[in-house]
Amino acid sequence: METKIYEIEEGGYNTSTHKRIGRTSSKNLILKKGINKNNELFNWLQSNQDGNFEKKTLSVIQKHPSGVEIKRWNIYNAFPCRWKVQTLDVQDQSFPIEIIEIAYG
Numbered sequence: 500m501e502t503k504i505y506e507i508e509e510g511g512y513n514t515s516t517h518k519r520i521g522r523t524s525s526k527n528l529i530l531k532k533g534i535n536k537n538n539e540l541f542n543w544l545q546s547n548q549d550g551n552f553e554k555k556t557l558s559v560i561q562k563h564p565s566g567v568e569i570k571r572w573n574i575y576n577a578f579p580c581r582w583k584v585q586t587l588d589v590q591d592q593s594f595p596i597e598i599i600e601i602a603y604g
Contacts, residue, residue, distance in 0.1 A: 544579035
């Protein structure tokens with residue numbers, strides 16, 4: 500999240516600057532994962548192509564290697580706005596990565 504700050508200058512012999520708070524905005528959430536058989540996020544993006552965006556509540560969960568939940572972030576009024584796959588490098592033998600961008604707010 501980022502809050503805009505505006506500076507207002509006062510004139511005269513003793514000039515000074517005052518800071519005022521503007522609007523707060525959030526950047527889109529970017530999720531990356533290895534490509535597998537689960538197409539749920541991609542299907543959600545495709546279903547929104549007709550302009551009828553289905554907004555959902557998402558939870559991003561950080562887990563300990565043992566599987567215990569450490570932290571949870573809830574994202575409200577979310578909808579996918581971009582999807583891409585990183586180029587597969589056959590020589591590098593890297594695993595292809597799916598990237599989906601989620602707008603919310």
